[in-house]
Amino acid sequence: METAPRTVPAIIVAIDGPSGTGKSSTSKAVATALGLRYLDTGAQYRAITWWMVENGIDTADAEAVADAAAKPEIVSGTDPLAPTITVDGIDVSGPIRTQEVTSKVSAVSAVPRVRTLITELQRSIAAGAEGGILVEGRDIGTTVLPDADLKVFLTASPEARAARRSGELKGKEATDLAATREALLRRDAADSGRKTSPLAKAEDAVEVDTSDLTLQQVIECVVTLVEEKRALR
Ligand SMILES: Nc1ncnc2c1ncn2[C@@H]1O[C@H](COP(=O)(O)OP(=O)(O)OP(=O)(O)O)[C@@H](O)[C@H]1O
Numbered sequence: 001m002e003t004a005p006r007t008v009p010a011i012i013v014a015i016d017g018p019s020g021t022g023k024s025s026t027s028k029a030v031a032t033a034l035g036l037r038y039l040d041t042g043a044q045y046r047a048i049t050w051w052m053v054e055n056g057i058d059t060a061d062a063e064a065v066a067d068a069a070a071k072p073e074i075v076s077g078t079d080p081l082a083p084t085i086t087v088d089g090i091d092v093s094g095p096i097r098t099q100e101v102t103s104k105v106s107a108v109s110a111v112p113r114v115r116t117l118i119t120e121l122q123r124s125i126a127a128g129a130e131g132g133i134l135v136e137g138r139d140i141g142t143t144v145l146p147d148a149d150l151k152v153f154l155t156a157s158p159e160a161r162a163a164r165r166s167g168e169l170k171g172k173e174a175t176d177l178a179a180t181r182e183a184l185l186r187r188d189a190a191d192s193g194r195k196t197s198p199l200a201k202a203e204d205a206v207e208v209d210t211s212d213l214t215l216q217q218v219i220e221c222v223v224t225l226v227e228e229k230r231a232l233r
């Protein structure tokens with residue numbers, strides 16, 4: 001008699017936290033290890049910000065941003081080994097990481113119309129991910145996917161986060177540690193302080209302080225949390 005193949009039920013994992021806590025690095029590795037799709041929601045907010053800048057929209061003008069928000073078509077590829085992001089068919093994976101976009105993204109992402117559109121997109125991507133998905137951002141556990149099977153909130157001290165970011169920038173856009181620290185705290189404050197769907201830990205999220213953990217330790221911790229959830233289902 002043939003036995004039916006054992007299927008692992010699709011699981012939805014939300015990973016949130018402030019800038020530089022290790023969300024992207026951890027999420028890609030965990031999704032790869034566990035065969036899940038991966039969605040970088042920060043890249044989507046960066047993509048719409050890039051489009052606003054390209055099209056001469058004043059990103060400080062919330063009304064102008066809201067009026068234009070539905071115009072760009074943002075498409076995210078969810079392979080954790082090769083995530084992609086396009087705007088109107090253009091690969092923007094490089095341009096969305098510039099200092100200009102980074103400095104303007106919090107203003108654009110605070111516009112309620114932008115959040116409504118991007119949240120709809122995120123939910124439709126998650127609903128279509130048959131084998132399960134890991135979605136990382138700022139409001140995934142609280143707003144986008146409040147029924148996620150597992151919610152993780154990553155934190156780290158500003159010093160640890162600034163040191164990680166400075167390590168990334170070395171040789172490219174030389175910035176001192178203090179300036180990097182100030183820039184990420186400014187972005188956190190804007191993201192936590194906005195009215196609509198701010199950066200926040202969901203009540204039922206597991207908090208992991210990554211300050212003194214290696215990336216590998218964080219990955220192992222999250223893999224274990226997902227496996228524990230899967231075992232209960
Ligand atoms: N536990 C860790 N120990 C040391 N370095 C780490 C750790 N986690 C991540 N990093 C490094 O810190 C930097 C920032 O990590 P990552 O981009 O994953 O953070 P993030 O939370 O996604 O940031 P952002 O929200 O700004 O996109 C990367 O260079 C990454 O390799």
Ligand SMILES: Nc1ccn([C@@H]2O[C@H](COP(=O)(O)O)[C@@H](O)[C@H]2O)c(=O)n1
Pocket residue numbers: 019041042043045046105106107109110136137138139140187191
């Ligand atoms: N769920 C999310 C994700 C991101 N944002 C905004 O995008 C910015 C860039 O995010 P990164 O993860 O790429 O650094 C972030 O600072 C937020 O303004 C968001 O609002 N909600």
